[in-house]
Amino acid sequence: xxxxxxxxxxxxxxxxxxxxxxxxxxxxxxxxxxxxxxxxxxxxxxxxxxxxxxxxxxxxxxxxxxxxxxxxxxxxxxxxxxxxxxxxxxxxxxxxxxxxxxxxxxxxxxxxxxxxxxxxxxxxxxxxxxxxxxxxxxxxxxxxxxxxxxxxxxxxxxxxxxxxxxxxxxxxxxxxxxxxxxxxxxxxxxxxxxxxxxxxxxxxxxxxxxxxxxxxxxxxxxxxxxxxxxxxxxxxxxxxxxxxxxxxxxxxxxxxxxxxxxxxxxxxxxxxxxxxxxxxxxxxxxxxxxxxxxxxxxxxxxxxxxxxxxxxxxxxxxxxxxxxxxxxxxxxxxxxxxxxxxxxxxxxxxxxxxxxxxxxxxxxxxxxxxxxxxxxxxxxxxxxxxxxxx
Numbered sequence: 001x002x003x004x005x006x007x008x009x010x011x012x013x014x015x016x017x018x019x020x021x022x023x024x025x026x027x028x029x030x031x032x033x034x035x036x037x038x039x040x041x042x043x044x045x046x047x048x049x050x051x052x053x054x055x056x057x058x059x060x061x062x063x064x065x066x067x068x069x070x071x072x073x074x075x076x077x078x079x080x081x082x083x084x085x086x087x088x089x090x091x092x093x094x095x096x097x098x099x100x101x102x103x104x105x106x107x108x109x110x111x112x113x114x115x116x117x118x119x120x121x122x123x124x125x126x127x128x129x130x131x132x133x134x135x136x137x138x139x140x141x142x143x144x145x146x147x148x149x150x151x152x153x154x155x156x157x158x159x160x161x162x163x164x165x166x167x168x169x170x171x172x173x174x175x176x177x178x179x180x181x182x183x184x185x186x187x188x189x190x191x192x193x194x195x196x197x198x199x200x201x202x203x204x205x206x207x208x209x210x211x212x213x214x215x216x217x218x219x220x221x222x223x224x225x226x227x228x229x230x231x232x233x234x235x236x237x238x239x240x241x242x243x244x245x246x247x248x249x250x251x252x253x254x255x256x257x258x259x260x261x262x263x264x265x266x267x268x269x270x271x272x273x274x275x276x277x278x279x280x281x282x283x284x285x286x287x288x289x290x291x292x293x294x295x296x297x298x299x300x301x302x303x304x305x306x307x308x309x310x311x312x313x314x315x316x317x318x319x320x321x322x323x324x325x326x327x328x329x330x331x332x333x334x335x336x337x338x339x340x341x342x343x344x345x346x347x348x349x350x351x352x353x354x355x356x357x358x359x360x361x362x363x364x365x366x367x368x369x370x371x372x373x374x375x376x377x378x379x380x381x382x383x384x385x386x387x388x389x390x
Contacts, residue, residue, distance in 0.1 A: 011257045011268055017222035018254040026218055029210040033201055037069050040199045041174060044136055046083050049171030051160060051195045053183045056203025059245030062178050063088075065203075066140050070176075082133035082332045086167050091147035097155040098122070099118050100147060104139060105129070123158055127347050138174045145179040148186045157186065157345075160194040195357060205244020211237035213248045223257060228268040232256065235273045235311045235350040239371050252276045270311055283370045284351055290385050295334055298325045299342050300351065304379035305369060312367035315343065329386065343368070 016022060027034065044050045052321050054062040056383055070086040077084040094100045101122040105112045108129040116272040117125070128223060130137045135174045135233060140158060141147065148156060162173040177183060199334040206214065215236050236256070240249035253268075255276035277283070277347065288299065289343060300320040307313050315374070319339055334342070344350040357365040 008115050009265070009266065011223050011260050013224045013227075014222055015254070015257075018218060018257075020250070021195060023064045023071075024217060024221070025068075026217075027061060027065055027068055029206065030065050032202075033065055033118055034069060036201050037065070037176075038073070040201075041069075041073065041131050041138075041176075042076075042176055045077060045080065045084075048136075049162070049174045050104070051175040051177070051199060052201065053177040053179070053195055053200040055182055055200060057180060057205055059240075059243070059247035059249075060203035060205055061246060062203050063142050064144070066176050066178060070138055070140065077136075083133065084135070084138065085135050086140060088140040090141060090142045091145075092143045095146050095150045097147075097151045100141070100155060101126070102385075108133075120156060123162075127163065130351070136172050136174065140176045143176045143178045145178075146253060147188045152188065153186075153188055153191060157191050177230035196374040202277045204312045206241070206246055207244065208241035210236045211240045211246060211249045213245075214246050215240075215253055218250055218253060220252075223268070225387055227254070227260075227266065228257070229270065231309075231311055232270050232273050235270050235369075235371070238311070239273070239277055239368075240303050248280075251280060255279055256353065265373050270309060270375065271374045274371060275379055276375070277371050278373045281372075284370075284378070286381055288349070288351075288387070294386070295326075295338075296346060297386055298329060298331065299339070299346065299379060300370075301325050301382045301386070303352070303368060306381065307370060308375040309366075312369045315340075315366045315368060318343075318368055342346060 015261050026268060033054075035053075042051045043048050054066060056062055070084075071090075072365055074084045074086065084193050085107070087102050087104050089103045101119055102112065102114055105122060108126075124176075141156070141159075144156065147216050156175075156177075159173065159175055163171050177195065179186070183195060184197070187195070212233055215233050219233060233253075236249050238250045239252060245371065252273060254372060256268045256272040259272045259275050259279075260266075263272075265272070289300070292300075299318070299322050302325045303313060306317055306321050319336070322339065323333045324366060341353060343354065347354050350369070353371055355367055357367050373381075
């Protein structure tokens with residue numbers, strides 16, 4: 001008999017909506033990049049091949065936008081009586097020229113043999129497929145810098161100059177190159193002259209407000225209505241905004257949902273988000289805490305008490321609770337200047353996060369939070385260390 005247990009009700013309505021491979025029908029906060037890519041690529045319907053490069057950090061939406069663009073542009077072309085098809089190659093997974101070509105050819109022939117053909121032969125077979133289909137073909141090379149670094153740029157060059165040698169022929173292949181790096185860092189001038197530097201679109205990191213909207217969109221798709229607290233979405237967006245990474249935000253949402261299920265909860269709250277952060281990229285360990293002096297531990301015990309279920313506390317609230325904790329432990333409360341030094345030290349160590357209040361807060365109030373550990377877990381760890389310091 002199976003020993004597996006499943007909660008009677010999950011917070012997830014469709015967890016597949018949180019998979020990195022899933023591409024929403026609408027990409028939040030990437031309208032400008034989508035329109036720019038359309039302006040670069042759309043002339044291919046009349047003049048033939050056009051190529052573009054998408055650059056930016058991890059989790060900035062490059063791959064999702066390329067996939068959504070190709071799907072939507074294929075429909076756009078069909079409405080105008082034109083045929084556009086596309087294939088996406090992950091060059092980190094297909095990091096050799098033969099492997100990348102095999103992925104492309106298997107768009108046309110899923111059973112194409114994985115050996116027995118040279119790359120030039122495979123390029124000729126691709127040329128025949130495109131001509132027979134009478135379609136324009138778009139090849140998306142994701143993480144193309146990995147392919148260039150490991151196997152050279154010959155394949156990229158051949159694809160960028162595809163059918164240029166045919167007299168009066170129409171170029172029926174376009175490239176979309178995706179990389180965290182600028183094309184000039186890994187491509188030679190011969191390729192850059194075809195792709196064109198002006199056809200490079202840079203994806204900036206998302207800010208906290210944008211990540212809030214992205215996370216809210218995914219929550220609406222993947223979780224039951226009301227299954228996640230708005231404060232939890234805010235905390236996810238604040239954490240992910242450190243790097244502007246939407247993938248990290250989505251990962252935190254999924255992990256927090258899993259923890260809510262494990263705990264038999266009907267809603268994802270801020271403590272589940274903190275626990276999710278601890279499971280993924282948590283930096284607060286018992287060993288790190290044990291190295292702290294006693295009053296810094298008392299500060300952490302104080303914040304762990306009053307922040308439960310909240311994103312932030314004010315320095316005034318924390319200093320008051322710190323005084324209460326000191327009294328409980330028979331310690332004399334340190335003065336305001338020393339208290340601020342504790343906060344600074346804990347912030348430098350990455351245990352506390354501090355920011356100045358924005359809208360909705362009077363004056364320049366300092367707001368404090370913990371992100372790498374759930375409040376209850378921090379409380380238990382600190383109490384255990386304090387009991388050993390007596």
